[in-house]
Amino acid sequence: MTGFGILLSPPLAFFVFLAAALGLYALGRGMAPKLTKAGGKLKTYACGEDIPGTKVQFGYRLFFFVALFFTMMHVAVLVIATVPSGKIVFFALIYLVVIVLSVSSLITRS
Amino acid sequence: MILQTSLLIGLVIFSVLAIALKDLLKSAISLALASLLLGIIFFRMKAPYAGVFEISVVAGLITVLFVLTIALTKTGDEVRESKLVNWVFPLVFVAFVVIDALVMKSLLGKVPALPAGAETGTFGDVLWRGRTLDLVGQIAVILAGVFAVLALFRKRDKHD
Amino acid sequence: MTNTWYLYLFFAAALMGAGILGLLGKRNLIKLFIAIEVIGKGITLILIGTGLAKASLLTAQALAITYIVIEVSLVATALALIINIYRQTKSLDVRGLTKLKG
Numbered sequence: 001m002t003g004f005g006i007l008l009s010p011p012l013a014f015f016v017f018l019a020a021a022l023g024l025y026a027l028g029r030g031m032a033p034k035l036t037k038a039g040g041k042l043k044t045y046a047c048g049e050d051i052p053g054t055k056v057q058f059g060y061r062l063f064f065f066v067a068l069f070f071t072m073m074h075v076a077v078l079v080i081a082t083v084p085s086g087k088i089v090f091f092a093l094i095y096l097v098v099i100v101l102s103v104s105s106l107i108t109r110s
Numbered sequence: 111m112i113l114q115t116s117l118l119i120g121l122v123i124f125s126v127l128a129i130a131l132k133d134l135l136k137s138a139i140s141l142a143l144a145s146l147l148l149g150i151i152f153f154r155m156k157a158p159y160a161g162v163f164e165i166s167v168v169a170g171l172i173t174v175l176f177v178l179t180i181a182l183t184k185t186g187d188e189v190r191e192s193k194l195v196n197w198v199f200p201l202v203f204v205a206f207v208v209i210d211a212l213v214m215k216s217l218l219g220k221v222p223a224l225p226a227g228a229e230t231g232t233f234g235d236v237l238w239r240g241r242t243l244d245l246v247g248q249i250a251v252i253l254a255g256v257f258a259v260l261a262l263f264r265k266r267d268k269h270d
Numbered sequence: 271m272t273n274t275w276y277l278y279l280f281f282a283a284a285l286m287g288a289g290i291l292g293l294l295g296k297r298n299l300i301k302l303f304i305a306i307e308v309i310g311k312g313i314t315l316i317l318i319g320t321g322l323a324k325a326s327l328l329t330a331q332a333l334a335i336t337y338i339v340i341e342v343s344l345v346a347t348a349l350a351l352i353i354n355i356y357r358q359t360k361s362l363d364v365r366g367l368t369k370l371k372g
Binding site for chain 2: 009010011014063064065067068070071072074075076078079082083084088091092094095098099101102103105106109
């Protein structure tokens, strides 16, 4: 395996892109002005007006549904990606239809 | 081989940390790290498809679901684990590993290798032609999981 | 080739042992479920390791992928159940679920 081939192998590419993302993050932190924890900067809306804190009911249902929707689509795409050519493609279409059914019921019933 | 063994040792260490750590968020993160190491082990065992699934699905998406659940159930009072278990768990685990090593050493080469049928074609052929019924089971389980979540998070009736 | 098989068997058994000990000792519901996940990792490792030793790696990968897909549904359902239990009892303790205790 040549040098470029090793660099493109999936586990190593994961770490390369992780390092790239962390580098971008560090760059942004370096460019931003330093945070001073003083005055109105820690208020909810930094407009000089005190807003009385209220306990917010967290919208948990939609978060869970969106996470589940994303998970199902990801799994379905990964499985469909391995389908070979031939008559078996019709079975893959059935798989896809059932996935679409479950995902659409997830959207409409949420 | 040495690299593979150290990866496996790291996998076991992160899994034990995921069970033993007190902070739930830290244990979810170490579970994700254990999945990542397992995926790398699969890549090194020349099983790239299983590695891709392990890293992207188990280490990525399931961790998101765990962190979401931990954020939703955060509260002031924590579950008090029994003090005895915190002491006994590492000791029993070390004893288990020693017994495991002894048994594996005594079994070395004793278990006969069953003949396996020759495999032909690509991975897609084996999965879609050889194990078609597994895929039927997969879609059935996905459908059942979606309906179970929908039933568990049902909207309240107006009467309540 | 079979000697490496015993290596994978050893580590898979260690993972399953850790998961079972966690299931026996812990009281937090999310901790119990993490222990089940650790057992699942041991099972996936044993599948792929056996496939490598018996030269049937493609079938082993197909089985592992089916397990992972099922695991996703299992995780979603179980975590939804845990959230509902938390909203019902305001705690994640399994001992809070024994309503029939004399």
